[in-house]
Amino acid sequence: MKPVFRKGLVAPAIVGAATLVALAGGGPYWALGVLGAGSLGIILFHLHHIQLVTDWAAGAPDDPVPAGRGTWADAFAAIYRRVRLRRAYQRDLRQVIDRFRQAAEAMPDGVVVLDAGNRIEWLNGRAITLLGLDPDGDRGQPIVNLVRSPEFLGYLEAADFREQVVIEQARAPSMLSMRIVPFGEDDRLLLCRDVTQAEALARMRRDFIANVSHELKTPLTVVAGFVETMQDLDLDSRQRARYLGLMHEQTRNMERLVDDLLALSALESEHNPPRDDAFAIVPLVLQLSSDAKALSKGEHEVTLDIGEAATVSGDRQELASAFGNLVSNAVRYTPAGGSIRLEWRVDADGSGVFAVADTGIGIASEHIPRLTERFYRVDRGRSRNTGGTGLGLAIVKHVLIRHQAELEIRSAPGTGSTFAVRLPPRRVRRAPAAAAGEEATIAMRAAAEGDDTPAS
Numbered sequence: 001m002k003p004v005f006r007k008g009l010v011a012p013a014i015v016g017a018a019t020l021v022a023l024a025g026g027g028p029y030w031a032l033g034v035l036g037a038g039s040l041g042i043i044l045f046h047l048h049h050i051q052l053v054t055d056w057a058a059g060a061p062d063d064p065v066p067a068g069r070g071t072w073a074d075a076f077a078a079i080y081r082r083v084r085l086r087r088a089y090q091r092d093l094r095q096v097i098d099r100f101r102q103a104a105e106a107m108p109d110g111v112v113v114l115d116a117g118n119r120i121e122w123l124n125g126r127a128i129t130l131l132g133l134d135p136d137g138d139r140g141q142p143i144v145n146l147v148r149s150p151e152f153l154g155y156l157e158a159a160d161f162r163e164q165v166v167i168e169q170a171r172a173p174s175m176l177s178m179r180i181v182p183f184g185e186d187d188r189l190l191l192c193r194d195v196t197q198a199e200a201l202a203r204m205r206r207d208f209i210a211n212v213s214h215e216l217k218t219p220l221t222v223v224a225g226f227v228e229t230m231q232d233l234d235l236d237s238r239q240r241a242r243y244l245g246l247m248h249e250q251t252r253n254m255e256r257l258v259d260d261l262l263a264l265s266a267l268e269s270e271h272n273p274p275r276d277d278a279f280a281i282v283p284l285v286l287q288l289s290s291d292a293k294a295l296s297k298g299e300h301e302v303t304l305d306i307g308e309a310a311t312v313s314g315d316r317q318e319l320a321s322a323f324g325n326l327v328s329n330a331v332r333y334t335p336a337g338g339s340i341r342l343e344w345r346v347d348a349d350g351s352g353v354f355a356v357a358d359t360g361i362g363i364a365s366e367h368i369p370r371l372t373e374r375f376y377r378v379d380r381g382r383s384r385n386t387g388g389t390g391l392g393l394a395i396v397k398h399v400l401i402r403h404q405a406e407l408e409i410r411s412a413p414g415t416g417s418t419f420a421v422r423l424p425p426r427r428v429r430r431a432p433a434a435a436a437g438e439e440a441t442i443a444m445r446a447a448a449e450g451d452d453t454p455a456s
Contacts, residue, residue, distance in 0.1 A: 176195065263391075
């Protein structure tokens with residue numbers, strides 16, 4: 001016989017024994033009295049434990065299981081084991097849910113849990129930021145009432161969630177990628193991501209391809225037209241020479257464009273780190289001055305001011321290309337009779353500054369932030385007439401990024417422009433006094449004699 005049944009028979013056995021004793025000693029009335037009192041005690045004992053179970057069941061889920069006696073002690077022990085097992089399961093489930101929420105909060109994308117009616121059940125912090133939602137007040141609200149976009153509404157109504165939809169967020173100028181992922185029976189996950197930068201890059205790529213195609217098409221059209229003309233017409237030597245000269249000029253424009261594209265591609269490549277050689281800056285500045293005079297062909301007054309000789313660490317060829325683009329731009333956009341001033345100096349903080357100032361046509365302030373974009377031109381027609389490819393300042397920007405340098409631009413229409421490259425102090429080392437004196441002598445001699453030969 002199981003212990004629980006043995007415990008259950010103890011009280012009836014005692015009552016029965018007491019009844020027999022009472023019957024033998026005091027007669028039937030005594031036996032009935034003892035039997036009634038014993039039965040009542042048993043009933044009250046069980047009613048007490050039933051009340052304990054009832055009160056415990058009606059209480060809080062975490063209330064402790066009551067203690068019992070006799071048969072009820074085993075029953076309460078079994079309940080306690082079940083409760084402890086259930087609490088262990090709940091603790092494990094709570095840990096899983098907490099880990100899921102932590103993972104969802106750590107995601108760079110916004111996550112919104114929607115029910116079958118597209119009402120918000122839960123959302124992470126990133127979704128609050130991207131969609132501008134209230135984490136408390138917006139729970140239970142239909143998502144379409146909060147994300148007001150015709151594209152997103154059409155996406156939900158079509159119920160074709162194999163692809164994403166990109167919407168424009170009017171609250172903060174941004175582009176958001178939205179995608180629904182069904183899960184469970186009728187629940188859905190709304191994943192949102194800020195793709196503003198990706199969309200801007202895609203637009204730049206499209207514009208880049210369109211601009212390259214346009215820039216190449218124009219000279220190709222000119223060359224093809226002259227070739228057809230020379231094939232169809234009987235031209236004299238003077239006309240033939242003129243057409244061949246124009247064809248050569250357009251071919252050179254295409255070559256410059258391709259060269260600049262290759263240079264820009266090399267600068268953007270992660271597999272092409274810049275050199276870090278030390279070189280004297282004065283010979284480079286003298287060479288740039290000579291190049292400016294050659295490009296000007298005597299139409300401008302070109303001056304050079306060398307404040308302090310120094311040694312610069314970096315890629316000499318890349319910096320020469322960047323500085324040269326600034327010089328050639330100054331010559332191209334300064335009318336004949338204007339002046340161009342080249343300057344090198346070392347500021348008090350140790351940074352080296354190469355500046356090109358001109359008295360050219362100048363640039364309006366709204367154009368300055370976009371000057372270093374590929375193919376961005378303030379005046380497209382004038383740029384093409386002066387032989388520019390539209391990539392010069394983009395090359396300058398990437399060279400300076402590779403050398404941790406900055407480009408400072410000051411300009412206004414009709415007053416000219418100043419483009420200054422500021423190299424960080426760690427890349428500039430002042431030359432010793434003897435070397436500085438020698439380089440200054442060379443610079444002054446070159447300026448006095450108007451020598452266009454690059455110094456070495």
